[in-house]
Amino acid sequence: DAGVIQSPRHEVTEMGQEVTLRCKPISGHDYLFWYRQTMMRGLELLIYFNNNVPIDDSGMPEDRFSAKMPNASFSTLKIQPSEPRDSAVYFCASTYYRGEQFFGPGTRLTVL
Amino acid sequence: KNQVEQSPQSLIILEGKNCTLQCNYTVSPFSNLRWYKQDTGRGPVSLTIMTFSENTKSNGRYTATLDADTKQSSLHITASQLSDSASYICVATPGGATNKLIFGTGTLLAVQP
Numbered sequence: 001d002a003g004v005i006q007s008p009r010h011e012v013t014e015m016g017q018e019v020t021l022r023c024k025p026i027s028g029h030d031y032l033f034w035y036r037q038t039m040m041r042g043l044e045l046l047i048y049f050n051n052n053v054p055i056d057d058s059g060m061p062e063d064r065f066s067a068k069m070p071n072a073s074f075s076t077l078k079i080q081p082s083e084p085r086d087s088a089v090y091f092c093a094s095t096y097y098r099g100e101q102f103f104g105p106g107t108r109l110t111v112l
Numbered sequence: 113k114n115q116v117e118q119s120p121q122s123l124i125i126l127e128g129k130n131c132t133l134q135c136n137y138t139v140s141p142f143s144n145l146r147w148y149k150q151d152t153g154r155g156p157v158s159l160t161i162m163t164f165s166e167n168t169k170s171n172g173r174y175t176a177t178l179d180a181d182t183k184q185s186s187l188h189i190t191a192s193q194l195s196d197s198a199s200y201i202c203v204a205t206p207g208g209a210t211n212k213l214i215f216g217t218g219t220l221l222a223v224q225p
Binding site for chain 1: 146155210211212213216217
């Protein structure tokens with residue numbers, strides 16, 4: 001298996017623009033997680049899904065953030081409109097049941 | 113409040129030397145504790161996992177210990193190599209139905225030649 005796949009790897013955008021981050025989990029995994037990592041706050045859980053259903057979105061910072069998982073092999077995290085304080089590395093991770101979470105390579109987002 | 117604290121924040125050692133990273137956790141109920149290694153520009157990768165009944169777990173030159181009574185864990189790196197330069201993150205898994213991990217902020221290790 002290729003592991004968790006994220007795209008794009010880098011994204012530079014201007015304030016106010018819409019940003020969409022994509023994730024393909026490991027085949028057979030039933031949990032998918034979206035994290036944000038900054039130097040100040042470390043890794044923060046934004047939202048996680050079980051069998052494509054959102055379970056806990058309490059970490060989503062505000063209404064500008066939304067996440068979807070239309071099927072078992074694809075998820076998106078959207079920020080609209082983006083702001084400079086959204087600049088961070090966004091990770092997607094997946095696992096089966098409560099096993100080890102496998103992380104993707106991350107998307108480095110810069111909002112100017 | 114569930115939380116994980118790590119020390120030191122950063123550490124510089126010479127190649128070949130040993131080092132120990134510390135983790136204190138306040139997570140209840142508690143299921144297990146993992147140490148992750150995160151190389152620059154990559155996602156975290158799990159090194160070890162220990163449940164409350166395990167005291168030590170090794171993975172090559174990495175040895176993790178867990179004291180469930182004092183809620184402390186350590187990661188010992190033996191004979192460090194340049195490739196050990198990374199961030200090491202202590203992660204606690206709460207017990208119960210949640211799959212929400214509790215992350216420490218990490219220790220940034222630099223191994224110098």
